[in-house]
Amino acid sequence: MARVDLPAIPLNPESGEPLYRQLYVSIKAGIQSGAIGDGVRLPATRELAGQLGVNRATVGLAYELLEKEGLLTAHVGRGTFVHAPPASDGVISFASSRPASELFPVEAVQRILQSTARDGERLRSLLQLGSPLGYQPLREYLASDGSGEVLITSGCQQALDLLARAYVQPGDLLMVEDPVYPGLREVFHRSGARLIGLPVGEIGLDVEALELALRREHPRMLLVTPDFQNPTGATLPVEARQRILELVGRHGIPVVEIAIYRGLRYEGDDIPSLRDLDASRSVIHIGSFSKIAFPGLRVGWVNAPREVVERLAEAKQWCDLHTDHLSQYLLHEFARSGALEAHRRQALEAGRERLRAAVESLEACREVEHFTRPQGGMSLWATLRGGVEAERVLEMLAGRVTFLPGTAFAVSRRHVHSLRLSFAGLRPQAIRKGIGILSEGARQAPAAGERYGTPHMAIV
Amino acid sequence: MARVDLPAIPLNPESGEPLYRQLYVSIKAGIQSGAIGDGVRLPATRELAGQLGVNRATVGLAYELLEKEGLLTAHVGRGTFVHAPPASDGVISFASSRPASELFPVEAVQRILQSTARDGERLRSLLQLGSPLGYQPLREYLASDGSGEVLITSGCQQALDLLARAYVQPGDLLMVEDPVYPGLREVFHRSGARLIGLPVGEIGLDVEALELALRREHPRMLLVTPDFQNPTGATLPVEARQRILELVGRHGIPVVEIAIYRGLRYEGDDIPSLRDLDASRSVIHIGSFSKIAFPGLRVGWVNAPREVVERLAEAKQWCDLHTDHLSQYLLHEFARSGALEAHRRQALEAGRERLRAAVESLEACREVEHFTRPQGGMSLWATLRGGVEAERVLEMLAGRVTFLPGTAFAVSRRHVHSLRLSFAGLRPQAIRKGIGILSEGARQAPAAGERYGTPHMAIV
Numbered sequence: 001m002a003r004v005d006l007p008a009i010p011l012n013p014e015s016g017e018p019l020y021r022q023l024y025v026s027i028k029a030g031i032q033s034g035a036i037g038d039g040v041r042l043p044a045t046r047e048l049a050g051q052l053g054v055n056r057a058t059v060g061l062a063y064e065l066l067e068k069e070g071l072l073t074a075h076v077g078r079g080t081f082v083h084a085p086p087a088s089d090g091v092i093s094f095a096s097s098r099p100a101s102e103l104f105p106v107e108a109v110q111r112i113l114q115s116t117a118r119d120g121e122r123l124r125s126l127l128q129l130g131s132p133l134g135y136q137p138l139r140e141y142l143a144s145d146g147s148g149e150v151l152i153t154s155g156c157q158q159a160l161d162l163l164a165r166a167y168v169q170p171g172d173l174l175m176v177e178d179p180v181y182p183g184l185r186e187v188f189h190r191s192g193a194r195l196i197g198l199p200v201g202e203i204g205l206d207v208e209a210l211e212l213a214l215r216r217e218h219p220r221m222l223l224v225t226p227d228f229q230n231p232t233g234a235t236l237p238v239e240a241r242q243r244i245l246e247l248v249g250r251h252g253i254p255v256v257e258i259a260i261y262r263g264l265r266y267e268g269d270d271i272p273s274l275r276d277l278d279a280s281r282s283v284i285h286i287g288s289f290s291k292i293a294f295p296g297l298r299v300g301w302v303n304a305p306r307e308v309v310e311r312l313a314e315a316k317q318w319c320d321l322h323t324d325h326l327s328q329y330l331l332h333e334f335a336r337s338g339a340l341e342a343h344r345r346q347a348l349e350a351g352r353e354r355l356r357a358a359v360e361s362l363e364a365c366r367e368v369e370h371f372t373r374p375q376g377g378m379s380l381w382a383t384l385r386g387g388v389e390a391e392r393v394l395e396m397l398a399g400r401v402t403f404l405p406g407t408a409f410a411v412s413r414r415h416v417h418s419l420r421l422s423f424a425g426l427r428p429q430a431i432r433k434g435i436g437i438l439s440e441g442a443r444q445a446p447a448a449g450e451r452y453g454t455p456h457m458a459i460v
Numbered sequence: 461m462a463r464v465d466l467p468a469i470p471l472n473p474e475s476g477e478p479l480y481r482q483l484y485v486s487i488k489a490g491i492q493s494g495a496i497g498d499g500v501r502l503p504a505t506r507e508l509a510g511q512l513g514v515n516r517a518t519v520g521l522a523y524e525l526l527e528k529e530g531l532l533t534a535h536v537g538r539g540t541f542v543h544a545p546p547a548s549d550g551v552i553s554f555a556s557s558r559p560a561s562e563l564f565p566v567e568a569v570q571r572i573l574q575s576t577a578r579d580g581e582r583l584r585s586l587l588q589l590g591s592p593l594g595y596q597p598l599r600e601y602l603a604s605d606g607s608g609e610v611l612i613t614s615g616c617q618q619a620l621d622l623l624a625r626a627y628v629q630p631g632d633l634l635m636v637e638d639p640v641y642p643g644l645r646e647v648f649h650r651s652g653a654r655l656i657g658l659p660v661g662e663i664g665l666d667v668e669a670l671e672l673a674l675r676r677e678h679p680r681m682l683l684v685t686p687d688f689q690n691p692t693g694a695t696l697p698v699e700a701r702q703r704i705l706e707l708v709g710r711h712g713i714p715v716v717e718i719a720i721y722r723g724l725r726y727e728g729d730d731i732p733s734l735r736d737l738d739a740s741r742s743v744i745h746i747g748s749f750s751k752i753a754f755p756g757l758r759v760g761w762v763n764a765p766r767e768v769v770e771r772l773a774e775a776k777q778w779c780d781l782h783t784d785h786l787s788q789y790l791l792h793e794f795a796r797s798g799a800l801e802a803h804r805r806q807a808l809e810a811g812r813e814r815l816r817a818a819v820e821s822l823e824a825c826r827e828v829e830h831f832t833r834p835q836g837g838m839s840l841w842a843t844l845r846g847g848v849e850a851e852r853v854l855e856m857l858a859g860r861v862t863f864l865p866g867t868a869f870a871v872s873r874r875h876v877h878s879l880r881l882s883f884a885g886l887r888p889q890a891i892r893k894g895i896g897i898l899s900e901g902a903r904q905a906p907a908a909g910e911r912y913g914t915p916h917m918a919i920v
């Protein structure tokens with residue numbers, strides 16, 4: 001199956017880094033991570049310039065740099081094509097934060113498909129149009145704590161998009177983690193919001209920084225991933241969660257909790273979610289089956305006060321009418337039959353092993369100055385020693401090992417020396433080998449200072 | 461299954477009709493058509509006023525009118541609830557333009573589910589993350605004419621939404637049919653576009669009006685449904701299609717062809733699509749499985765020049781990453797196995813009969829001044845005699861028969877005397893009985909002049 005994932009191209013005219021260089025870095029990261037596949041035709045310079053609202057020469061310059069590095073080839077009259085380093089079976093990719101296919105409980109899904117196939121009348125009703133709010137039995141299952149209402153969404157990505165549509169106006173200020181999941185940044189960036197990135201440390205969002213920021217600014221919304229944050233894997237302690245709720249309560253700021261990795265704790269004890277801790281029951285909680293089950297079935301949910309759910313459902317109607325009916329049904333069967341929980345236990349076993357392999361390998365890796373030690377999730381965050389830039393390492397590795405450089409997750413900081421390692425999709429042996437190769441690449445990469453100066457957008 | 465479809469509430473401050481009245485009519489139509497179910501809690505006045513950007517008193521006034529008619533009940537401390545006329549098995553609904561569940565070829569779908577269940581390794585790959593562009597075999601199937609590229613979308617609604625996101629800026633002018641599908645109007649209205657509604661007659665979009673409009677305005681885009689337009693059922697003759705292509709070619713206007721009803725011709729000969737006729741291959745063609753197969757599986761597509769597909773795919777990434785993998789697979793199997801074509805032949809038989817029942821009943825109905833005579837699709841458009849307003853008729857019918865009044869499809873005109881009758885989901889007997897009851901209701905309804913004056917927005 002030919003895959004042509006088009007790149008996110010987030011340009012920030014105020015970052016102090018030339019736009020052509022930002023564009024070059026973005027496309028290159030896409031090619032090197034495999035997100036932009038070999039042979040893909042890139043838009044013409046005029047076209048891309050129009051899309052991004054930049055000068056055509058800016059795009060031309062970026063393409064020129066990529067061509068010089070052999071990553072693009074121009075064919076007269078046909079266009080500009082990606083010439084990616086040949087992918088081989090040997091390539092080890094830390095680039096995608098998704099579950100391991102080999103762990104999917106295919107037999108359980110087969111049984112559910114078979115029983116669905118036997119029930120013709122249910123199938124008939126699933127084939128008919130549904131409700132924007134979602135398949136009612138699944139909604140009830142997910143609202144089993146009795147609190148608030150549930151909207152079924154086409155994955156977590158759509159939940160974020162609906163929030164942007166229903167609540168965010170151009171110019172609105174939002175507070176988010178920095179580094180943050182690019183799909184979150186993009187969706188709000190595109191709705192015209194200004195994002196303030198709050199630093200994330202080993203124990204999650206820096207609550208002191210949040211407090212300081214809230215003294216100066218009144219954001220439209222705060223978005224947090226308390227458990228196993230993407231990309232850092234960091235988890236907020238219970239005290240920090242309580243403090244966040246106090247702060248947003250005092251300032252009257254809605255808080256969105258992204259809880260899609262929450263079910264994936266490999267070590268330590270569960271910590272109550274923001275929604276669990278919130279006496280006012282006003283937290284907007286986003287869940288998804290993508291990380292704990294299957295990302296190919298696009299089903300997520302929002303658990304929130306009724307008026308929020310209704311407003312999001314209204315927006316959802318104009319996006320896709322409703323979420324795919326059959327997948328909602330299958331995932332409800334998968335969950336209520338106990339197959340989800342059985343799968344999760346298996347995934348936790350594997351995840352624990354994989355996390356351990358990653359941590360042990362990084363401990364032995366002198367080229368990494370520090371890295372986060374998550375207790376679950378799919379990714380960790382490493383920072384290179386001696387001013388080495390992650391993108392340079394990616395170049396040195398020439399496709400043998402891939403990952404996403406820190407710059408892909410940038411909000412108010414550039415994170416040039418950091419990188420995300422998504423370990424959950426790789427077997428322990430591949431993790432060890434991959435980190436070994438990465439370490440070698442980092443050793444050979446040219447050390448460089450932070451060459452673009454202090455970013456202008458850093459607010460906290 | 462409790463269904464809580466939230467209403468579209470399109471308010472037009474320039475229509476000359478007071479906003480509270482527009483809101484009242486909108487909510488009432490929702491309740492009477494069954495789109496807003498009995499027992500649903502409506503947003504608080506403050507909440508809804510905030511969402512719609514209107515004064516709280518406006519919402520209060522609309523609620524008051526609805527309460528007086530017994531359609532809303534307020535419970536102290538709990539909110540305002542819909543009190544819909546009791547739905548009974550006897551209710552005949554012409555309100556929804558969707559296929560008849562009883563015609564779904566459930567056995568064919570059962571067979572495909574069973575074979576999918578047998579192929580564990582394929583299932584494993586379907587459960588994993590896919591491409592924003594769609595499932596490759598389905599893309600290739602849909603692009604079998606070799607022209608352009610295909611993007612799989614989560615239904616036609618998402619295709620419209622992606623066009624709005626990728627191409628429409630606030631203030632942009634768009635030309636659309638009037639009356640038009642409300643989901644089209646809403647999605648572009650929300651993106652800040654100004655819509656010019658071009659009249660639709662028995663033979664579709666009024667091409668003279670388009671020509672005149674194009675002399676005065678340069679829209680960002682023209683959107684047309686050449687075959688069995690929703691709501692009128694009208695179809696454009698080939699000469700009109702050629703003329704439209706000439707006009708948009710001369711003026712350099714992109715044209716979007718909504719072809720979701722195209723496969724449902726019950727009488728007469730197929731007419732080439734705009735995309736077929738377009739030598740420049742630049743038409744943006746939207747298709748969907750919702751009308752010809754199953755709306756519960758949310759799969760549509762855009763067939764367009766490569767640069768358009770790439771731009772829409774980029775936007776789609778931030779909406780929902782990609783369309784549900786399993787449903788794409790199932791529909792591809794359904795189509796390539798021949799089951800889709802077999803089903804379509806059956807649906808055409810039934811549709812022909814239903815269309816005939818509707819037309820014959822309307823011919824005998826003195827209360828209808830004129831109505832369209834489609835050769836396919838799911839709906840027709842009737843206009844009442846003697847200045848009777850469709851909303852008054854809906855009131856008289858008290859839920860025994862429902863339909864959507866013309867106002868629900870309004871762009872530059874109000875269509876107060878017209879209504880859409882969606883016949884495809886009803887058996888011939890129910891159609892005859894329903895039109896009989898409707899006719900009786902129209903006879904009893906108070907005749908009223910066009911009470912809100914000429915709309916200010918009528919441009920052509």
